[in-house]
Amino acid sequence: GAVVSQHPSWVICKSGTSVKIECRSLDFQATTMFWYRQFPKQSLMLMATSNEGSKATYEQGVEKDKFLINHASLTLSTLTVTSAHPEDSSFYICSAVRGISSYNSPLHFGNGTRLTVT
Amino acid sequence: DAKTTQPNSMESNEEEPVHLPCNHSTISGTDYIHWYRQLPSQGPEYVIHGLTSNVNNRMASLAIAEDRKSSTLILHRATLRDAAVYYCILRDPLNNNDMRFGAGTRLTVKP
Numbered sequence: 191g192a193v194v195s196q197h198p199s200w201v202i203c204k205s206g207t208s209v210k211i212e213c214r215s216l217d218f219q220a221t222t223m224f225w226y227r228q229f230p231k232q233s234l235m236l237m238a239t240s241n242e243g244s245k246a247t248y249e250q251g252v253e254k255d256k257f258l259i260n261h262a263s264l265t266l267s268t269l270t271v272t273s274a275h276p277e278d279s280s281f282y283i284c285s286a287v288r289g290i291s292s293y294n295s296p297l298h299f300g301n302g303t304r305l306t307v308t
Numbered sequence: 309d310a311k312t313t314q315p316n317s318m319e320s321n322e323e324e325p326v327h328l329p330c331n332h333s334t335i336s337g338t339d340y341i342h343w344y345r346q347l348p349s350q351g352p353e354y355v356i357h358g359l360t361s362n363v364n365n366r367m368a369s370l371a372i373a374e375d376r377k378s379s380t381l382i383l384h385r386a387t388l389r390d391a392a393v394y395y396c397i398l399r400d401p402l403n404n405n406d407m408r409f410g411a412g413t414r415l416t417v418k419p
Contacts, residue, residue: 194351196351224406226409233393233395233409233410233411234346234352234395235409236406236408236409239406283351283352284351285351285352285407294340294401296342296354296357297342297344297352297354297407298354299344299351299352299353299354300351301350301351302349302350302351304349
């Protein structure tokens, strides 16, 4: 159990366009989801924490108007990269915590989305 | 900002045990110790977590020092599929329940 599905797995877009990435918890409800970005040969960097029904909390240095996060239901969070530029090319990964009392629960990760902006 | 320290890389031979260390000298009383691993081009995978007592599951064992300032992930018999980057992470459920990753340890398994 505890499967997180991320879609698409890869996307290529032109500079200036927007891209939406979906993260779904398939067999559990996720009050909280996290979005990460990972550049080649680097670790995951937390971008934002998304709570169902409320505004996302962004990490310092992450532009909230550029990386729009919506967590409208307990099973779906989306990340939209607006006006993408080549420097936004990266591996984007979401994760979800099962349930409301999540303090002792592990995170379950999607398989990531490889974004390439040309 | 990562609160754990791990070696950058380690090597192991196939079918031998592997001990992956993690130092977390500033751990608080409510921090859980989590371990995840990431294979190339995939999202991280949960391995194990614990608070104070040693933990065992089908994937690995987690040995936690008595003072909790360090822990060790133990793979009892390494296989080629265990080659990955292993991340040791502290997670405080009472304060900002998020997960920040450090650099991790890249484990190479030799046949």
